[in-house]
Amino acid sequence: MNITKEQIDELNAVVKVAISKDDYQDNVEKILRDYRKQANIPGFRKGQVPMGLIKKQYGKAVLVDEVNKLLQDNLNKYLTEEKLDVLGNPLPKQQDNFDWDNDNLDFEFELGLAPSFDVQIKTKKAVIQYKIVADKKMIEEQVDRIQKQYGKLVSKTEIGKSDEVTGTFINETEEIEHKSTVELDKIKSKKAIDALVGKKVGETVSLKTKGLFKEDYLLSSALGIDREKAEKLNIEVSLNIEEINEREPATLDQELFDKLFGKDNVKSEKELKEKIKEDSEKQFEQQSDQKLLNDVTEKLIENTKFDLPAEFLRKWIQVSGENPLSDDEAKEEFDKSEKGLRYQLIEGKIIQENNLQVQMDELKEFSKGFIKSQMAQYGHLDPKEEELENIAMRVMSNQDEVKRLSEQLMSQKLLDLFKEKANLKVKEVTYDDFVKEAYS
Structure with missing residues (x-):
């Protein structure tokens, strides 16, 4: 077998695979012999069917299957060894006069290559990093709600x-x-x-x-x-x-404070308001962090310029789904997914250049933190380490959960990186002003 690459341009290439009879013949013969042992054909005893008849009935199908396996295995191996960063999957080129009866078989595959580009996390124009503060009005409203709820x-x-x-x-x-x-x-x-x-x-x-x-x-x-x-x-x-x-309304007394926050953790109305402010602003952090992550992402997509093998990707989208798409449908699908693909490439480069990795031990600790916060919502504020460990082990045995938590942890790592390296301008706002500015 011989595999060669022809570079069309920076983003497109063609891989040519030449397969000779020696590459597939032994496997094909072995499978056909196994078929002969098991074949039940009227007029012949089991295992005594002439090999010519077996080849006539099954030879072409077995040949095609074995050649396709060879192609898949060796093409993937070639892409890995040559360190070719491809987008989508190799697309077989149409060959009008292809003949499976030839001893030597030649195949061609189109490749869409990932572009080369640089990412600058620190942009010229600053990205706003919102710090949401709980103002006096919000705190008073929360106190009123508590008094009503427990009244x-x-x-x-x-x-x-x-x-x-x-x-x-x-x-x-x-x-x-x-x-x-x-x-x-x-x-x-x-x-x-x-x-x-x-x-x-x-x-x-x-x-x-x-x-x-x-x-x-x-x-x-x-x-x-x-x-x-x-x-x-x-x-x-x-x-x-x-x-x-x-x-x-409930009276703001020690009995109420203990019911809300545990014994003697809050001892006065002033401390109650401080606790409400602290807890509220901690909850707001999640929203402001998500906004920051979205805004830095948008800025990176806007400022990081590179071309994509658009024609190849449209062709790949057209044939890669469950049902083939028309030219117009494939173009529409590419236009919808282009922005996401661009950020995937940008994010991948940031992760690689900054050596961001998710290790299993830190993923386990991250899952414990997630479990602890979930338990707190149901009033279980101080779970034992053994309990957290057991639940985390069950979570980590579920591959879907591991994938979901890995994505969340990587997002957190990216957010921390952006806070460290991006050009940010901190802006203090109330929650109402944040909603108006961020989502208007």
């Missing part, structure tokens, strides 16, 4: 502007009949509030669904319907009032 319900006979109303929403046409509890301070419609205030248990109020709540998702919950239906809904529903309660 006690006091039954009332008449609805006030800050009360909770439990009742059944009904609309026969839309087949709605759902009991739920509504807080009046979450209602947006002034007409609805005016209609409810002053009403008593046993009375019925008619409400319009459009613009009823401050948050759209609350309508689907109140009516017991899916969110897609709720978004389009513009009807009147009747609310049969069954219960009215005022939520009396």
Whole structure:
């Protein structure tokens, strides 16, 4: 077997593979002999079928199969040995006069080669690194929420502007009949509030669904319907009032602090607000980090210029899927995936040049941290090391989980690298301002 490469240009090459009869004949003969031993053909005893008949029935199929195996194994080996950085997979070139009866067989494969380029992490124009701070307004709102959540319900006979109303929403046409509890301070419609205030248990109020709540998702919950239906809904529903309660705020005392944060971890309202600020800003870090990662990625794609073997990639996309695509479909698919492919190449070069690797021991520790944070959400704040170790071992035995965690850890390594080497400008903002600037 002889394999040679013809360079077309910097991004395209053709690999030629010449296979002689000596390369495949022994394997083909061995397989056909095995077929002869097992063949059941009428008129012949098992194992006594003439080899000529076996070759006539199975020879071409076995030959094709063995040659394809040879091609695949040796072509992959050649690409590895020659250190050819290819995009997609080699594409066989169409040969109109190809004849499988020839002793010597010649094949050609098109290659799309990865471009050569340099990556500069430190860009001329600075990327904004948001530092989200919990302002006084947010902290006070959180304190109010805590007091409401842990406060006690006091039954009332008449609805006030800050009360909770439990009742059944009904609309026969839309087949709605759902009991739920509504807080009046979450209602947006002034007409609805005016209609409810002053009403008593046993009375019925008619409400319009459009613009009823401050948050759209609350309508689907109140009516017991899916969110897609709720978004389009513009009807009147009747609310049969069954219960009215005022939520009396909880006292900010040591009993509440211990319930929220464990015994004696918080001892005053001032410490409560400091803890809320600390915890909130820690949660905000994840969002600002993701924004930073996205923005640096966009800047790298924008500033790192290189060509791709576009024609080859369109051809490869056209034939590599489950169903072949038309020329226009392949072009559309390439246009959609080009940006992602560019960043894959940029990211790969950054990882290689900065020797970023995911080791199994650090992946295990990373998984422990992830498990610990998950357990904390369910109130298990201090798991034992042995417990974490056992769960981590189970997680690491799942290849899909290992892949997912490896990608997350590599993203963290890239983020740390960008924080160290990229041109960043830190900007302090409140959460509301962050949402406006980052997602407007």
